[in-house]
Amino acid sequence: MEGIEQWKTEAQQWLQQGIEYAHQIPPTQLYAAVAVLLFTTLLLLTIRLLKRTKSNTIVLSGLSGSGKTVLFYQLRDGSSHQGTVTSMEPNEGTFLLHSESAKQKGNIKPVHVVDVPGHSRLRPKLDEFLPQAAGIVFVVDALEFLPNLSAVTEYLYDILTKASVVKRKLPVLICCNKTDKVTAHTKEFIRKQLEKEIEKLRVSRSGVSDADIANDYTLGIPGEVFSFSQCINKVTIGEASGLTGEISQVEEFIRAHVK
Amino acid sequence: MLEQLLIFTRGGLILWTCKELGNALKGSPIDTLIRSCLLEERSGAASYNYDAPGAASYTLKWTFHNELGLVFVAVYQRILHLLYVDELLEMVKREFSEIYDPKRVEYFDFDETFRQLRKEAEARAEELRKVKPMGNDGRKQQVVKKGSGGFDGGNKKNKSDAKEADGDDGKGRKLENGHSNGNHNVVGEGNRGMGLANGKENARSNNGAFDVSKLQKLKSKGVKKTTDTSVVVSKGSKADPKKKVTKKNRVWDDSPKDAKLDFTDPVEENGNENIQVMAADQGESMMDKEEIISSDSEEDEEDEEVGKDSKPDAKKKGWFSSMFQSIAGKANLEKADLEPALKALKDRLMTKNVAEEIAEKLCESVAASLEGKKQASFTRISSTVQAAMEEALVRILTPRRSIDILRDVHAAREQRKPYVVVFVGVNGVGKSTNLAKVAYWLLQHKVSVMMAACDTFRSGAVEQLRTHARRLQIPIFEKGYEKDPAVVAKEAIQEATRNGSDVVLVDTAGRMQDNEPLMRALSKLIYLNNPDLVLFVGEALVGNDAVDQLSKFNQKLADLSTSPNPRLIDGILLTKFDTIDDKVGAALSMVYISGSPVMFVGCGQSYTDLKKLNVKAIIKTLLK
Numbered sequence: 039m040e041g042i043e044q045w046k047t048e049a050q051q052w053l054q055q056g057i058e059y060a061h062q063i064p065p066t067q068l069y070a071a072v073a074v075l076l077f078t079t080l081l082l083l084t085i086r087l088l089k090r091t092k093s094n095t096i097v098l099s100g101l102s103g104s105g106k107t108v109l110f111y112q113l114r115d116g117s118s119h120q121g122t123v124t125s126m127e128p129n130e131g132t133f134l135l136h137s138e139s140a141k142q143k144g145n146i147k148p149v150h151v152v153d154v155p156g157h158s159r160l161r162p163k164l165d166e167f168l169p170q171a172a173g174i175v176f177v178v179d180a181l182e183f184l185p186n187l188s189a190v191t192e193y194l195y196d197i198l199t200k201a202s203v204v205k206r207k208l209p210v211l212i213c214c215n216k217t218d219k220v221t222a223h224t225k226e227f228i229r230k231q232l233e234k235e236i237e238k239l240r241v242s243r244s245g246v247s248d249a250d251i252a253n254d255y256t257l258g259i260p261g262e263v264f265s266f267s268q269c270i271n272k273v274t275i276g277e278a279s280g281l282t283g284e285i286s287q288v289e290e291f292i293r294a295h296v297k
Numbered sequence: 298m299l300e301q302l303l304i305f306t307r308g309g310l311i312l313w314t315c316k317e318l319g320n321a322l323k324g325s326p327i328d329t330l331i332r333s334c335l336l337e338e339r340s341g342a343a344s345y346n347y348d349a350p351g352a353a354s355y356t357l358k359w360t361f362h363n364e365l366g367l368v369f370v371a372v373y374q375r376i377l378h379l380l381y382v383d384e385l386l387e388m389v390k391r392e393f394s395e396i397y398d399p400k401r402v403e404y405f406d407f408d409e410t411f412r413q414l415r416k417e418a419e420a421r422a423e424e425l426r427k428v429k430p431m432g433n434d435g436r437k438q439q440v441v442k443k444g445s446g447g448f449d450g451g452n453k454k455n456k457s458d459a460k461e462a463d464g465d466d467g468k469g470r471k472l473e474n475g476h477s478n479g480n481h482n483v484v485g486e487g488n489r490g491m492g493l494a495n496g497k498e499n500a501r502s503n504n505g506a507f508d509v510s511k512l513q514k515l516k517s518k519g520v521k522k523t524t525d526t527s528v529v530v531s532k533g534s535k536a537d538p539k540k541k542v543t544k545k546n547r548v549w550d551d552s553p554k555d556a557k558l559d560f561t562d563p564v565e566e567n568g569n570e571n572i573q574v575m576a577a578d579q580g581e582s583m584m585d586k587e588e589i590i591s592s593d594s595e596e597d598e599e600d601e602e603v604g605k606d607s608k609p610d611a612k613k614k615g616w617f618s619s620m621f622q623s624i625a626g627k628a629n630l631e632k633a634d635l636e637p638a639l640k641a642l643k644d645r646l647m648t649k650n651v652a653e654e655i656a657e658k659l660c661e662s663v664a665a666s667l668e669g670k671k672q673a674s675f676t677r678i679s680s681t682v683q684a685a686m687e688e689a690l691v692r693i694l695t696p697r698r699s700i701d702i703l704r705d706v707h708a709a710r711e712q713r714k715p716y717v718v719v720f721v722g723v724n725g726v727g728k729s730t731n732l733a734k735v736a737y738w739l740l741q742h743k744v745s746v747m748m749a750a751c752d753t754f755r756s757g758a759v760e761q762l763r764t765h766a767r768r769l770q771i772p773i774f775e776k777g778y779e780k781d782p783a784v785v786a787k788e789a790i791q792e793a794t795r796n797g798s799d800v801v802l803v804d805t806a807g808r809m810q811d812n813e814p815l816m817r818a819l820s821k822l823i824y825l826n827n828p829d830l831v832l833f834v835g836e837a838l839v840g841n842d843a844v845d846q847l848s849k850f851n852q853k854l855a856d857l858s859t860s861p862n863p864r865l866i867d868g869i870l871l872t873k874f875d876t877i878d879d880k881v882g883a884a885l886s887m888v889y890i891s892g893s894p895v896m897f898v899g900c901g902q903s904y905t906d907l908k909k910l911n912v913k914a915i916i917k918t919l920l921k
Contacts, residue, residue, distance in 0.1 A: 102332070103328070107308065107309045107310060111310060111402075115402070119310060119311065119402050119403065120311045120312075120313075120314060120403075121311050122305075122309045122310055122311060123303070123305050123309050123311060123327045123328055123331060124309060124327075124328045124331040124332055124336075125307070125308050125309030126307045126308075126309070126331060126335060126336060126368075127307040127308050127366065128308070129308035129309070129310070153308070155309070157332060157336055158695060158696070158697045158698075159336050159337070159692040159693070159695050159697060160336070160692065161695060162691050162692075162695060188699065188704075188708075189699070192699055192701070238704065238707060238708075239701075239704060241707065242701055242703035242704035242706075242707055
């Protein structure tokens, strides 16, 4: 008990000294110090907020083998180098698009591009990047489209119904890759097939969702046939060929949403 | 000859390939390797075999450079066993990591270095061959042994022998049902193939005889005794080792088959005697084992005592240095650093009822992915390992194929044919009960369901299903007992097509994974009816046996099938999930071993107690 009493008196003495010291300092100086403190915290907060709103991340997604990694290197270096194999980890990079860096306009904001592996075991990685994304490029293999139709649709449906996509109205570009090949499907055909499949999925998914909340939102307007124009976020369709470097539509999309 | 050597980043960009070799690979072995081996947490294995569509078969070997995120893969023809590949990969890894720069993507100057390395490796391999002709002989003998091991394993008769075989060629067998490891001689393969073929033939004829006798017994005793089946099964398995011994002799003697049949028949008749003999034998061996164990434990204790003396000092130092390391961030993780953390993790997984084999493999794979990586500052090794394990678990439990059955049902409806689901599993796991739950769930989503009672074996099975059908008000297709289940299922599907049912749920008899005649019947059922979904029903209570059950079901379905591309298990239904509290490891074991997802979870007694697996919750519980 005595120890505590002693501590108490000591603490009071310290306090007294502190107050006396504060009294000695002119009040203007004190106010200035408080103001500086407030200003810096506010500044830090605003910087953080600004950073969050002005994201420059573009996410490349799509099934395994659709050509995301090639597209990534086409955007970065303008070449697919010596080819690619199935990715095991995401590719990330912040850079000026290759076509733009050649022009040297100056004052262009570099883009942060993330290539998320398409293997179904690695899909959860996508959730890590979506919250920072400014736009999504969904790459579809136009050559081997029909055999993979159901898998493609499922993945696209999952993306389009994710909370992080719907809430922030992330624009999505469905990019039909490998159009340099003769037997590749046209983008109109792919769009129609995808809409048809999503319509089917919508029916079956609405039945499942009560068991486990995998999808946060439902797509389209109930009672109407689904089309991409019903989405809250903007969904566009483009064509590209990663191998030959014909990727202008992807670049346009990126520039439209990262400024 | 080496077919190809690739260096690529984990991101998937090829940095360097050997242009000299320049052979176009048939198929896409690299992509297949990554998809079906490296991404499935099986990178702890030594090699991977790939069968290209055009009769070419490759063996792939790989090594990681985790710090730089590089993968080195060598591809060669399987029939040539190249001794120097491992060494070459190591050398390439060492040399390449020196010139690697993350910003560079082309390494043409590495061609020259590689040429030298390869020459060096080849020369060294040649030397080894010259110096050690004795070693080669030893190898051959080993191969013969392996052959016999494979034969035992193929038959799955005697556990202890099978274990020996496992020790010999465990990895090769695990990778692909008894394919050779690529290191075997051609001669060895030939031998082994013969062994396998003979073994299979014997097994078939044996089982034929066994089956007939069993049926006769059943008939004579009447069908009333349900317990009889289990007795017969146990008799069979106990009498087996005897049979196996004679078989083994005969195979290598090449004596005619009749002799064997003569021998096995008395064994069947005097089954009881054999059991007694075997029981006595087992008793002895157990005694022996106990002795060994006790002496072992004594030794352990001594070791521990010795260890205790030196431990405190080590610990004191360890604490300070680990503090320092955690702040500074250790340069590179080494295997020795990871071991304690991995062991703790493995123990934790095992307390959560994950099969030991699986926990072991997972830890190996995580170690392979972490070794040589730079540890971030302000982290402990245990947390690094835990994070890596969590990532691996997410990867495993995330379903690879769609588990949206309703959509598949709708697709089948459009094609005007019923969607057939076959429920398989061992006895008493709850196949019929959960079949009824699935039926209820489908009914709620306005799908017309029909049940097919193909358990024509256990008495009361049809009545049980009929009760469920009556309560759910759905049609049931039944043909009584003693009918071939495959035919019953076929007729049921035809009936469903006629009356326009969307889904046919086929109930089958429960069977132990080692019961060959019953497994053959199941294989026939699946082959004949080609169902859309083969659902394995497994208890969540099961521990180490989960691995055995699933791998044997899969293997039997593959081995006993007559079609070139057999149907395997497509999905898992995990039952009795409400009884296990936090011991959720069975889910992980089953998914890992079969590669197929958990589609439903049964968690109670009423029709509504059917759920989907919550992957996040499972992982959280596993690592808690």
